Amino acid sequence: xxxxxxxxxxxxxxxxxxxxxxxxxxLRPGAIGYLGTTSGLCDDGTxxxxxxxxxxxxxxxxxxxxxxxxxxxxxxxxxxxxVTFMDCSEVSQWMGGGSDDAGFVQIMEGHTRDxxxxxxLLTQTGDRVHELRPEILGGTxxxxxxxxxxxxxxxxxxxxxxxxxKLEIPDDLRSLFDEETNLxxxxxxxxxxxxxxxxxxx
Numbered sequence: 150x151x152x153x154x155x156x157x158x159x160x161x162x163x164x165x166x167x168x169x170x171x172x173x174x175x176l177r178p179g180a181i182g183y184l185g186t187t188s189g190l191c192d193d194g195t196x197x198x199x200x201x202x203x204x205x206x207x208x209x210x211x212x213x214x215x216x217x218x219x220x221x222x223x224x225x226x227x228x229x230x231x232v233t234f235m236d237c238s239e240v241s242q243w244m245g246g247g248s249d250d251a252g253f254v255q256i257m258e259g260h261t262r263d264x265x266x267x268x269x270l271l272t273q274t275g276d277r278v279h280e281l282r283p284e285i286l287g288g289t290x291x292x293x294x295x296x297x298x299x300x301x302x303x304x305x306x307x308x309x310x311x312x313x314x315k316l317e318i319p320d321d322l323r324s325l326f327d328e329e330t331n332l333x334x335x336x337x338x339x340x341x342x343x344x345x346x347x348x349x350x351x
Contacts, residue, residue, distance in 0.1 A: 150184065150240040151205045152291040154258075154299050155198045157232035162190060165227035168220070173347050176216055182207025185348035187247060187254055187301055189341030196228070197256060197339050199291070199301055205238055237291035237299065239264065243271040244279055244287040249346040251286055251303035253310055256339040258299050261332050264292045270329045277322055284309035298333075307342060 159165055169188065177183060188198035202208040211217055225232060247254075261267055271290060278285060288302040304310040318326060 151202045151208055152237040152240050153200045153208055154235040155232060157196055157228040158194050158230055159190060159196045159227060160229035161227045165196060168224040168227060169345060172220055176220055180211045183211065183349060187344060187346055189344045191339045195339065235293050235297060237293045239292045241268045241290045243275045246287045246289055247301060247303045248286040249348055251344060251346060253304040253307035254301055254341040254344040256299060256301045257336045259333050259336040260296045261298050261334065262296065263332055264298055267329060267332050270325055274322060274325050281316065282313050284313055
């Protein structure tokens with residue numbers, strides 16, 4: 150799997166939503182290798198999208214489509230300032246990955262000195278996390294060519310996510326969680342209160 154992270158400050162939320170809806174309706178059918186998108190608007194006006202493809206080549210071919218270029222030329226005008234792109238060729242899914250049934254998605258963005266160990270910890274703790282936090286539906290960890298990472302966690306609802314944050318962590322998990330937190334370093338949180346979740350028709 151390959152994930153491209155798109156991020157920028159919105160200037161016209163309504164128009165941006167229209168553009169995203171139009172992509173889903175008109176351009177998605179021709180996007181070969183497209184696996185889905187998680188996107189949404191944060192409280193500070195930041196729009197962030199995680200577009201999933203089967204491979205980097207599939208993402209590149211989609212970007213090169215004339216209709217995709219025309220769509221982006223219009224969509225780019227919905228932003229206030231530059232839009233950043235982060236290509237992530239290393240993607241791990243835990244607890245089955247994300248879910249389009251999520252009512253709340255939290256995206257964590259930062260830098261890590263050991264992405265491989267982060268993946269090991271997520272795999273190691275997945276089953277126990279599901280027992281402790283049943284409102285977590287799954288997640289993905291994506292890393293690019295440098296030390297940057299983006300982790301997305303999918304929840305049934307924000308209310309359940311916030312209430313379970315206060316649960317006491319068992320001792321056998323606490324050390325693993327602490328290690329992961331240390332590996333993540335300083336993290337920027339992007340809370341998608343009303344996530345837009347799109348996948349290809351089955």
